[in-house]
Amino acid sequence: MKVIVYYYSSTGNTKLAVNYLKNHIRNAEIKLCNIATEEVESPDEYDIVGFSSFTEYLGPPTLMKRFIGSLNPVSSKPAFVLNTYAGFNGSTQIEFAKQVEARGYKVILGYSLKTPMNYPPMKRKGKHAENAPSLIDIEEFNLFINKIDDTIIRIKNTEDLKSIFGAFSLKKFIPSMSRSKVKKDFGIQQISKEQCVKCGNCVKVCAYQAIKMIPYPQVDHSKCNGCWACYNQCPKQAIHTKSFKGDNQYKGPSQELINKLS
Ligand SMILES: Cc1cc2nc3c(=O)[nH]c(=O)nc-3n(C[C@H](O)[C@H](O)[C@H](O)COP(=O)(O)O)c2cc1C
Ligand code: SF4
Ligand code: SF4
Secondary structure, eight states: OEEEEEEOOSSSHHHHHHHHHHHHOOSSEEEEEETTTSOOOOGGGOSEEEEEEEOBTTBOOHHHHHHHHHSOOOSSEEEEEEEEESSOOTTHHHHHHHHHHHTTEEEEEEEEEEOOOOOHHHHHTTOOOTTOSOHHHHHHHHHHHHHHHHHHHHHHTTOOHHHHHTTOOOOOOOOOOOHHHHHHHHOOOEEOTTTOOOOOHHHHHOTTOOEEESSSEEEOTTTOOOOOHHHHHOTTOOEEOSSOSSOSOOOSOOHHHHHHTO
């Protein structure tokens, strides 16, 4: 039984979550594939396909939506969705599942794991969620992983897939925010030449290939998705927006979070 999990993580929380999943599944080998940085392998050879990312303005991020939309249609291949979020999950899980199902997959399970906040405007408001996930959240996450394990066994035993497919319901959902609102919230970023050391990290972390070094970073605003990854991960706080001058960055999981999800 082969399982592949396609994931996208802007600052590392989702990456930790999928690694945790990989390390705790007992009944199958899990292949992880980072859709932002790795060559993407076809899902054809896999029996179950996982999709994992984070909540971005109440829904799945643009990069993940584009990726799902680019997949070849399949016929009822079992899938699961997993997302991290930091306060209000909105429609992420359901929207995610609907998109996956639109490509012909059958979503059998979904889980949303609460993790620390990486969105600077919410951090500024004091909504850090820094202690997430709680022990109860981790217990629930373990239950989700156990259910995937059970499903793997049931599929191995060639149980009628229809009974497995009944488990996940696509409930009513609140639509996520429009891209134009997202971009407007982020605004136009400026690079402070006094602070920038031309390290190129912003280019590396931009999953939308919107930044080029010439010789300072220059942003192609038609490609920028307003995801805050460059802002969060600039080591010199050199990326500024109209109201944010490098404060409230989220540079990645703390040691405490790494310990919890290992
Ligand atoms: C642009 C942006 C928008 C976000 N919107 C939401 C949101 O609507 N609801 C929420 O609970 N968390 C939101 N978050 C927080 C992330 O979902 C959360 O911190 C997640 O764990 C980050 O995962 P990553 O480290 O894998 O990128 C947002 C983060 C960013 C950067
Ligand atoms: S990450 Fe910051 S310091 Fe490094 S090149 Fe980009 S703006 Fe400059
Ligand atoms: S340039 Fe835009 S899309 Fe790229 S990391 Fe920065 S905010 Fe995200």
